[in-house]
Amino acid sequence: MRHFRETIYKRVFTILAFASLLFLTGIVLTLFVEAYPFLVSHDISRTLFGLYWYPTYDPPEFGMLPLITASFVVTLGAMVVCIPIGVGTALFLHELASASQRAVLKPLIEILAGIPSIIFGFFGMIIVAPFIQGLLDIPVGLNAFTASLVLGIMATPTVASLTEDAVSFVPRSFREASLALGATRWQTLIRVVVPAAGSGISTAIILGIGRAVGETMVVLMVAGGAAVIPGSVFDPVRPMTATIAAEMGEAVMGSPHYNALFAIGLTLFFITLAINIVAEIISRRFRLKLGLGR
Amino acid sequence: MQTRNAGHFIHIFSRLLFLLVLMPAVSCSNPEAGSTLTIKGSTTVLPAVQVGAEVFMNRNPGVDVSVQGGGSGVGIASLIDRTTQIAASSREIRAEEIERARAAGVHPHETIIAMDGIAVAVNPSNPVDNLATEQIRDIYTGKVSNWQELGGPDCEIVVISRDTSSGTFEAFEKLALEGRKVRPDALVTASNQVVNTTVAQTPGAIGYLGYGYISGRVKAVGVDGVRPSGETIRTGSYPLSRPLYLYTDGKPAGEVKRYIDFLTREEGQRLVQEQGFIPLRQGGRYSGQWHGPSGLASGDQAGLSKCLSSKRKGHLRRGRPLIEKRPRRVS
Numbered sequence: 001m002r003h004f005r006e007t008i009y010k011r012v013f014t015i016l017a018f019a020s021l022l023f024l025t026g027i028v029l030t031l032f033v034e035a036y037p038f039l040v041s042h043d044i045s046r047t048l049f050g051l052y053w054y055p056t057y058d059p060p061e062f063g064m065l066p067l068i069t070a071s072f073v074v075t076l077g078a079m080v081v082c083i084p085i086g087v088g089t090a091l092f093l094h095e096l097a098s099a100s101q102r103a104v105l106k107p108l109i110e111i112l113a114g115i116p117s118i119i120f121g122f123f124g125m126i127i128v129a130p131f132i133q134g135l136l137d138i139p140v141g142l143n144a145f146t147a148s149l150v151l152g153i154m155a156t157p158t159v160a161s162l163t164e165d166a167v168s169f170v171p172r173s174f175r176e177a178s179l180a181l182g183a184t185r186w187q188t189l190i191r192v193v194v195p196a197a198g199s200g201i202s203t204a205i206i207l208g209i210g211r212a213v214g215e216t217m218v219v220l221m222v223a224g225g226a227a228v229i230p231g232s233v234f235d236p237v238r239p240m241t242a243t244i245a246a247e248m249g250e251a252v253m254g255s256p257h258y259n260a261l262f263a264i265g266l267t268l269f270f271i272t273l274a275i276n277i278v279a280e281i282i283s284r285r286f287r288l289k290l291g292l293g294r
Numbered sequence: 295m296q297t298r299n300a301g302h303f304i305h306i307f308s309r310l311l312f313l314l315v316l317m318p319a320v321s322c323s324n325p326e327a328g329s330t331l332t333i334k335g336s337t338t339v340l341p342a343v344q345v346g347a348e349v350f351m352n353r354n355p356g357v358d359v360s361v362q363g364g365g366s367g368v369g370i371a372s373l374i375d376r377t378t379q380i381a382a383s384s385r386e387i388r389a390e391e392i393e394r395a396r397a398a399g400v401h402p403h404e405t406i407i408a409m410d411g412i413a414v415a416v417n418p419s420n421p422v423d424n425l426a427t428e429q430i431r432d433i434y435t436g437k438v439s440n441w442q443e444l445g446g447p448d449c450e451i452v453v454i455s456r457d458t459s460s461g462t463f464e465a466f467e468k469l470a471l472e473g474r475k476v477r478p479d480a481l482v483t484a485s486n487q488v489v490n491t492t493v494a495q496t497p498g499a500i501g502y503l504g505y506g507y508i509s510g511r512v513k514a515v516g517v518d519g520v521r522p523s524g525e526t527i528r529t530g531s532y533p534l535s536r537p538l539y540l541y542t543d544g545k546p547a548g549e550v551k552r553y554i555d556f557l558t559r560e561e562g563q564r565l566v567q568e569q570g571f572i573p574l575r576q577g578g579r580y581s582g583q584w585h586g587p588s589g590l591a592s593g594d595q596a597g598l599s600k601c602l603s604s605k606r607k608g609h610l611r612r613g614r615p616l617i618e619k620r621p622r623r624v625s
Contacts (some may be wrong), residue, residue, distance in 0.1 A: 002426070037310055051478075052478055053478070054458065054475055054478075055458060057458075057473075057475060066478070116459060125488070125491065126491070130495045133495070133496065139450050139452045139496065139498055140452045140481060140492070140496050140498075140499070141495065142481060142492060191564070206331065220484055221484075222479045224482075225457070225482030225483055225484070226478065226479045226480055226481050226482060227481040227482065228478045229476055229573075235479070236479070236481045238482060242484075242580040245456070245484070246482070246484045247457050249364050249365035249367065249368050251367055252367050252370075252371070252390060253367070253371045253374075253386065253394075254394070255390070267407040
């Protein structure tokens, strides 16, 4: 009887564990199947490097380059915001903060991480965009810069808490050895602790990038939505996710436009896949360098 | 010991099964009448349909009306795969959609429930009160890019459009642009409200949105000398007006017919009107107001002077080096 129960538990948990694999396969298959009619009927290089996105005109144009560029620009901008703030916050929490400061800061950062993205989007549209517009005296506040700023703030908690975890996993002995050799706290932090936590920190940053690339609501509301390659960071842009979100609802099912949106989804999928692979390579290299290889 | 354990296990299992069987019965809020009506589609038509549904449900306690957005395309697609009984649309059904519907054994039937006008809105600080359709077309295609060319201040035009697959865009494209392409660097927003907010926040902006969504924070300009109003939209003398549709599978029957009849008759039409749409028949004066120059005589001059002082024309132009784009603070 006990054996029977054991078997049931084992089966159930095996099924649960493989469920995510099933979902992944399902999603990838759907993406391919729905994007396929578009991919076979359109020149891929002309799609990827085309400059104009006019999906509903006759004849339609499906140039994705402005959308891809927009995603990159916005993500890059978000990184410029969230890496210094996130890593800085983590190092402060770990090295300098008193117990009471930690007790306040850590839960607050976690709350920030839990705020739904639509709230960030709303905040960005109503507060940040008009403020930036007035401050910099530009024609419109809904642009790549504002979107980067809001996305960066949004990704900060992810980077901060993961970096903090990584730093706290550095063995005490490392720090003690460094201090015993006469290094200052700053030297210990920069030359010993941060490199030792390098794999964890880079994973944190890459997960932050992942969050920014895939974020939809914020860019839909704040980025402005102009499908052109931006001439500056103060131009409105239209990232891939925003395009899918804005147009999927109204696209005729099974039309080239509908399939093209899935093709964007597929492109996005490959980009995040590449990010994950790079993350894996970086963290492995760091581990080997420090002799922590598994 | 072992048998008792097994018995316990079976007991829990049977309880779970019982719960599973029970759940659908519990979740159905109205097991007796059980009549549900689903409406899906255009977010433009939604407010009218929603308010109609609320009153209709009060009158008919046995009927449960569920209203969902998603867009005209989603509504019609749902009608075709039979996940909704009524599709709300702010555009006429397309030929390809009718084909798909026929293939699936669905025969779309069209009912017009109201008229909608597309208002062209500018920031209240903008002195321009009237635009010709041709001028609107020039603005949206990029031929004209400064308000000075239209009798306004020396201020760059920030063009705000809707995503190209929205019903409002489609109507605007057909009515105002005559199929010409919107300049690619126009801002594209996802809803009428966002257009409203953005125009209200941006001194040089121009946008278009459903007449029902015009708020006091923006100024609707006249088109070809005709102000958007209930009268001008219903009669079609306002150039940018369009009908709103409900699509059903075949002629409406049963609850669907009762709902649509309710919406298109006197009481329903009054509700539709309260949502800012224009009723089909002339029934009393239109209560909506026109937020034109009379209401905003002075305007927000602060926003305007800011735009004037910047003198940074061609800001949205492409291909300029990044460093040159660094904005100057204005003293």
